[in-house]
Amino acid sequence: MGNCQPTIMPYEEFDVMADIKGIRKACKGLGTDEKAIIEILANRCSFQRQEIKQAYVDKYDDELVEVLKKELSGNFEKAILAMLDPPVIYAVKELRKAMKGAGTDEDVLVELLCTATNADIAMFKECYFQVHERDLEADIEGDTSGDVRNLLMRLLEGNRDESYDVDEDLAEEDAAGLFEAGEGRFGTDESTFSYILASRNYLQLQATFKQYEQLSGTEILDAIENETSGTLKKCYITLVRVAKNPQLYFARRLHKAMKGAGTDEDTLIRIIVCRSEYDLETIKEMYLEKYDVSLKDALRDECSGDFKRLLLAICH
Secondary structure, eight states: OOOOOOSOOOOTTOOHHHHHHHHHHHHSSSSOOHHHHHHHHTTSOHHHHHHHHHHHHHHHSSOHHHHHHHHOOHHHHHHHHHHTSOHHHHHHHHHHHHHSSSSOOHHHHHHHHHTOOHHHHHHHHHHHHHHHSSOHHHHHHHHOOHHHHHHHHHHHTOOOOOSOOOOHHHHHHHHHHHHIIIIITTTSOHHHHHHHHHHSOHHHHHHHHHHHHHHHSSOHHHHHHHHOOHHHHHHHHHHHHHHHOHHHHHHHHHHHHHSSSSOOHHHHHHHHHHHTTTTHHHHHHHHHHHHSSOHHHHHHHHOOHHHHHHHHHHHO
């Protein structure tokens, strides 16, 4: 939506042999030259990194991922390994991780599924099966319940209208439907909310939210805040925010990951790595506009060492 700018583009003077030699040298002998690794990987697009991985194993008969696992540690290692997966493979690993073991990390499911395009959803399903030999829909269905499950299953159908057409009559109709399902008698009819938020195109939803406010005198986010709770509330708020401005949604997620005590490094890695070739430059602009501090300055304050250096290099 809109004008999305990445921070990482294909490197024009890409020389895969020079890169694998550089990485090999950085890992040889005593200590690791992390700066050299950052310099190479943060300036190559995902496709080029895949070529580096392949060339590395062809030339040295060593898996680059295994080599780096031995050399690196902590969040820096996590972030570098994330960069060595194609973004969709990394995303499906994150989805699985969110559902494995006791409890579900619903925030990750919400972030990945509520921001996905139809094409993303189709890729997630296909790659999830390839990587885990499991069915994504079956796993989500088994791991969630009630209205949240119904909404996520609807999103996994991957058939949102992705046109740019706005039908004002439909916006009025939907706004009235949301009002009747919501402030009129909340808790009874989540399916109307879920259906509209999961199936209409983003411009259509923006028109619907305007109509809703005119009709009810309440901003849609305030209505959701007042009338719902828990994970369902998070889903609805995410869907509304993404419909209004996806890059601002991601800027908010990054800010939240750094707010208060402790830092949610996994979220920083997921968003900064996954969005770098898509809209991270635009996310940076939104971050500055919203919080009056640059994303890079926020990361400088919050992170340290090679991990910090890597994230700043990806942000360019």
